[in-house]
Amino acid sequence: MTAPFPTPVADEEQRLLSPDELEAALRDIGARRYHNLHPFHRLLHDGKLDKDQVRAWALNRYYYQAMIPVKDAAVLARMQDAQLRRIWRQRIVDHDGDAPGDGGIERWLKLAEGVGFSRDYVLSTKGILSATKFSVDAYVHFVSEKPLLEAIASSLTEMFSPTIISERVAGMLKNYDFITKDTLAYFEKRLTQAPRDADFALDYVKQHATTPELQRKAMAALTFKCNVLWTQLDALYFAYVAPGMMPPDAWQPGEGLVAEKAAAAGGKNGPFEPADVPRLPRGVRLRFDEVRSNHVLLAPERTFDLDDNAVAVLKLVDGKRSVGDIAGELAAIYAADRSLIEADIGVMLAELAQKRVLER
Numbered sequence: 197m198t199a200p201f202p203t204p205v206a207d208e209e210q211r212l213l214s215p216d217e218l219e220a221a222l223r224d225i226g227a228r229r230y231h232n233l234h235p236f237h238r239l240l241h242d243g244k245l246d247k248d249q250v251r252a253w254a255l256n257r258y259y260y261q262a263m264i265p266v267k268d269a270a271v272l273a274r275m276q277d278a279q280l281r282r283i284w285r286q287r288i289v290d291h292d293g294d295a296p297g298d299g300g301i302e303r304w305l306k307l308a309e310g311v312g313f314s315r316d317y318v319l320s321t322k323g324i325l326s327a328t329k330f331s332v333d334a335y336v337h338f339v340s341e342k343p344l345l346e347a348i349a350s351s352l353t354e355m356f357s358p359t360i361i362s363e364r365v366a367g368m369l370k371n372y373d374f375i376t377k378d379t380l381a382y383f384e385k386r387l388t389q390a391p392r393d394a395d396f397a398l399d400y401v402k403q404h405a406t407t408p409e410l411q412r413k414a415m416a417a418l419t420f421k422c423n424v425l426w427t428q429l430d431a432l433y434f435a436y437v438a439p440g441m442m443p444p445d446a447w448q449p450g451e452g453l454v455a456e457k458a459a460a461a462g463g464k465n466g467p468f469e470p471a472d473v474p475r476l477p478r479g480v481r482l483r484f485d486e487v488r489s490n491h492v493l494l495a496p497e498r499t500f501d502l503d504d505n506a507v508a509v510l511k512l513v514d515g516k517r518s519v520g521d522i523a524g525e526l527a528a529i530y531a532a533d534r535s536l537i538e539a540d541i542g543v544m545l546a547e548l549a550q551k552r553v554l555e556r
């Protein structure tokens with residue numbers, strides 16, 4: 197039978213913790229729940245994501261960056277002590293800068309531009325996952341609605357951020373050829389700003405959480421904030437790693453990027469060249485679908501319908517034949533001009549590559 201009443205809280209949990217014990221309990225929450233433990237971060241730092249997945253991270257995280265000063269303005273608005281406001285307002289300056297072109301948001305935009313985005317696309321927030329927005333907005337609402345102690349305690353995830361930032365910067369520089377030190381300049385400043393902010397917030401919480409209930413609320417606020425960070429990565433993982441279910445309005449690889457033409461000249465995103473050798477990525481297969489009575493490309497959790505031309509080409513994609521070889525075979529079968537076929541299938545294969553069901 198289900199117990200009719202909640203289990204009484206053990207005496208131990210109602211005991212007032214010493215400031216050091218409270219700090220240890222807060223650190224323990226981070227050790228178990230901070231987003232350095234999330235599989236998406238492991239993949240990001242270990243170089244296991246492709247460029248589009250890194251782009252999805254940079255784009256979505258922009259929303260967090262853009263809303264942090266809004267969050268801090270909401271915290272500031274609750275402070276009745278001028279000295280406290282004077283300290284807290286530095287956080288807004290850090291993110292907004294003192295002039296256009298300065299500050300953390302600007303540096304994050306540089307990061308997003310560094311991985312290929314157009315600034316206007318990022319600023320529009322159009323392709324950002326709804327789940328990212330819901331999580332970040334929940335953080336802003338939390339600090340607007342809860343007592344000041346809890347609002348401040350929710351920022352304490354920053355106690356743990358210097359470690360993850362060092363790991364991220366080292367890992368990304370080592371593992372991705374498209375990431376430079378300049379691209380990651382955002383994080384350099386955070387290495388000094390975050391400990392300064394976290395030290396202040398931790399002292400505040402240790403001083404003001406003076407009852408067992410307030411201490412529990414401070415811990416709950418930190419747990420909530422860990423979840424704000426965690427759910428953002430869940431959403432990224434679900435949309436862009438596995439099962440790869442991108443919501444209808446979310447950013448699709450290829451969207452919002454600049455210099456696609458310049459990149460095409462470099463051969464990375466543009467039409468396949470005759471010498472390129474197309475191949476199906478791991479996990480993607482060409483299959484005949486009985487129900488549709490046509491061939492489809494089967495990717496993990498996704499199916500792509502194909503027209504007859506695409507099927508004819510993909511039947512010849514074996515990771516050995518080049519685009520030129522494939523065009524040559526098709527030109528012979530259909531008695532058509534080989535160079536025209538090369539151009540056509542170069543574009544078609546590039547479109548499939550953008551959907552990540554083909555590689556070169």
Ligand SMILES: O=C(O)c1cc(C(=O)O)c2c(n1)C(=O)C(=O)c1cc(C(=O)O)[nH]c1-2
Pocket residue numbers: 264350351352353354355356357360361386425
């Ligand atoms: O890169 C990260 O993993 C990371 C984590 C956190 C965090 O723990 O909340 C912040 C930041 N970065 C960050 O750059 C930042 O400006 C920031 C502000 C806050 C906050 O709660 O007020 N957290 C974080």
